[in-house]
Amino acid sequence: MTAYIGIDKGGTRHTLALADGAGTVMDRRQYAAARAAGAQAEIAQLRAALTELFAVAAARGLEVAGIGVSFGGPVDPASGEVLMSHHVAGWEHLPLARVLAEGFGVPAWLENDANVGALGEWRFGAGRGCQDLFYINVGTGIGGGVIANGRLVHGVMNLAGEIGHMTVQPGGPLCTCGRHGCLESLASGSAIERQYRERSGTARSGREILALAAAGDPVARETVSATADWLALGIGAAVSLFSPELVVVGGGLGEAGPVLFEPLRRRLPDYVIPQRREVRVVPAALGYDAGVRGAIALAMDHTAAP
Ligand SMILES: [Zn+2]
Numbered sequence: 001m002t003a004y005i006g007i008d009k010g011g012t013r014h015t016l017a018l019a020d021g022a023g024t025v026m027d028r029r030q031y032a033a034a035r036a037a038g039a040q041a042e043i044a045q046l047r048a049a050l051t052e053l054f055a056v057a058a059a060r061g062l063e064v065a066g067i068g069v070s071f072g073g074p075v076d077p078a079s080g081e082v083l084m085s086h087h088v089a090g091w092e093h094l095p096l097a098r099v100l101a102e103g104f105g106v107p108a109w110l111e112n113d114a115n116v117g118a119l120g121e122w123r124f125g126a127g128r129g130c131q132d133l134f135y136i137n138v139g140t141g142i143g144g145g146v147i148a149n150g151r152l153v154h155g156v157m158n159l160a161g162e163i164g165h166m167t168v169q170p171g172g173p174l175c176t177c178g179r180h181g182c183l184e185s186l187a188s189g190s191a192i193e194r195q196y197r198e199r200s201g202t203a204r205s206g207r208e209i210l211a212l213a214a215a216g217d218p219v220a221r222e223t224v225s226a227t228a229d230w231l232a233l234g235i236g237a238a239v240s241l242f243s244p245e246l247v248v249v250g251g252g253l254g255e256a257g258p259v260l261f262e263p264l265r266r267r268l269p270d271y272v273i274p275q276r277r278e279v280r281v282v283p284a285a286l287g288y289d290a291g292v293r294g295a296i297a298l299a300m301d302h303t304a305a306p
Contacts, residue, residue, distance in 0.1 A: 003062035004303075005053055006295030007046065007069045010113070011035070011087040014045060015288075018053045019296045020062070023124060027056045028292070039090030043099065050104060067100055067108040068298030070116035070291045077158055080110045109302050113137075113291055114161065115152055117284070118145025119301070120294025121248045125285035134244040135284075136163055136235060139251035141176060142184040146242055164188070168233050187230035189252050196223045206252055213259045224256070228263035235264075236271025239279050250284035257283075 002021040008014065012035065017028040029049040034041040050067070057064050073091070074083040080097025100108040111119070118127075118135035127133040133147040142164030146153040153160045164184035165177050172181025173191070185191055189206035196202070196209045200219045204212070212220035235247055253260055261283065269277040286293055 001062050002065045002303075003057050004296050004299040005050065005057075005064055005067045006292045006297075006299065007050075007067065008113070008116075008291030008295055009033075009042070009046070009069060010072045010291065011085075014042070014049065015292045016046070016049045016053060017292045017296060018057055018062075018064075023293070023296050023300055025293070025296075026060070027053060029053065033088070035088045039085070039088055039094060042088060043096075046100070047103060050100070054104060064104075064106050065303045066106055066299035067104065068116075068295035068300075068302075069096060069100070069108060069110045070113045070295045070298075071096070071110055072113045075110050075112050075158065077109065077111050077115075077154060080108065082110070107302070109298050111152075111294075111298055112143070112158065114143030115145040115154075115158075116294035116298060117143070117250050117290040118147055118161070118248075118294070119152060119297040120286050120290040120292075121250065121284050122147050123297035123300070124293045125290060126248045126282050127246055130245045132242065132244045133246050133248060134235070134238050134242055135161075135248045135250060136231075136238070137251040138188060138231070138249060138253035140189050142188045142234075142251075144238070146244075148242060148244075163234050163238055166234055166237065168230060183230060183234040187227045187234065192223055192227055195226065196220065199223060210253075210256045210259060214257065221259070224259055225263045227253075228260055229267050231260075232264050232267035233271045235281065236268055239268075239276050240273040243273075243276060244279070247279060247281040248284050249281060250286075250290055254284045255287065 015030045017025045073085045082091045082094045085091035097108040121127045131150045135145040137143045144161040144163035146161040165182045169181035173185040175182035175185040213224040
């Protein structure tokens with residue numbers, strides 16, 4: 001029987017899962033990443049966890065057909081290289097897919113975390129059965145992924161779907177990319193924290209601000225409502241461009257509930273081509289597991305390719 005292994009290599013945590021031929025998770029490992037020790041130490045951690053999961057697969061009579069990897073940073077999916085890590089030294093141009101493939105004797109594939117999140121929600125989550133889907137992940141930053149005609153869209157340099165760096169307010173706040181007024185600089189978790197601090201003079205985490213907004217705190221509500229408006233603008237542009245069947249919102253803000261989704265759905269028709277004003281915008285269904293389940297989907301898609 002065929003099995004797959006998915007790896008979610010995040011900035012602070014690594015999650016690995018062994019799945020059966022249908023993608024159902026049978027066993028998993030999760031631990032804190034050895035980020036201070038550098039890339040080679042993190043690879044040693046991955047190898048140890050993979051060795052355990054390969055042993056579990058063998059004991060159950062399963063043959064691992066491939067390994068999918070979600071990487072929290074820029075990658076080249078065609079070569080299987082990590083381009084760099086924003087958090088950990090030593091990942092520059094590291095051929096991770098080849099290292100894992102040679103170490104374990106099975107093929108391995110690599111994608112960035114936003115694309116993997118899109119794959120996970122498409123195969124196993126809120127977007128099951130769709131052929132066209134737009135995924136936006138709103139956490140500390142903002143990432144996105146496009147599924148069009150039943151395929152993940154990469155674009156040149158694997159930059160398709162990077163909605164976080166779409167300019168929505170010329171001359172707006174400074175963004176992590178060095179420009180001003182990107183969606184990420186106005187509607188990410190970090191932006192919510194900054195705007196709440198400016199409005200109230202108090203520092204709160206994004207999670208706390210969402211809870212305060214849900215409880216009716218006027219400053220928190222105003223902050224979340226402004227965020228919903230910027231997200232409506234960005235998502236509306238994406239819908240007008242790709243005309244997806246469905247928009248899936250993942251990351252911390254995907255779990256915000258009605259306090260975010262009500263104003264977002266109310267404002268969206270102002271920013272989208274009129275024929276698509278009823279487009280569905282739904283929260284992600286897999287939560288934190290979108291990464292590891294998407295990595296499983298990545299391995300499944302490659303091995304099942306005609
Ligand atoms: Zn930017």
